Amino acid sequence: LIATRRGELAKQPERLRSLVDRTPEEAQSILAAEGYVNAVVQVSTAGDPIEKIVLRVAIGNPVTVRSVNIRLTGAITATNAQHVPSADSAKATWPLKVGDRFRQAAWEAAKSGRLRELLAGMFPAAHMQRSEASIDADLLAADLDIEIDSGPAFRFGSLEVTGLKRYPESVVHNLNTIRVGQPFSQRALAELQTRLYTVPYFSTVAVSVEPQNAADPSALPIRVTVEEAARYKVDLGAGFSTNTGLRMQAGLTDVNLFDKGWRWKSTVRYEQIEQRIETGLVFPVRADGWQ
8 A cells, every 4th residue: 555655645744654653563464364473564764754665574484273173063963864064074174174374264264164054954044153263372373163053954844925916826836846844955945946037927036935033943934926027028020131131020929828827929920032920839837847
């Protein structure tokens, strides 16, 4: 900051002096976050007003991780489902290993990653109960201690659909492959939302759960909120090519034919050499997954 704004700050000597005075403390804070807790930063100046600034930094040796203690509490300790991490596996895959340089950013990322892993699976109410990095500046050692409370193990309940006006709820239910009692996962919710977006019935789709307000963790309701798209879509086009000459095209799509959710599309294409009419009908997905 001092180097890049020197020309401007030369006209403000008091402000420049203030920046110079703050530099050692701020530089030491940045270096400490990178593991250099005993770094020494010195700033000297020449001239009055200041004409020259000299920054001397002795970073020393970094802090390294001496120990890692990870504890998991809550329903996870009694859950034997596949892909559910244990305290041993959580420690084995912990990215900040004993002997690694301790960096504040790496510490925060490791904690967030471990918590995110539980939130994405059966434990969407998991939270960090305790996290502490004890730094021994004399021995340049860091002892890491975290405790994560998984909360209860959640399973999916039934769908609760809002926002439908023209279509029956079966349009949404038939696209849902999540079964009641299935272990909760964020991936399953994302896949459901993607499937709902692939059909032309909806302009917006939101799929969510509220584990904090769930009365029964074994039957977590899935809330699906939709906004219906326009029923009719008209496509018009025109062009010209040396092979076919003038070309015009008009198409009409009805995504709710006979109010049954049938998708009908008809297209009329006129060219100087060839004219044709195309029409097609697509039925909604049934409960058994067939169309």
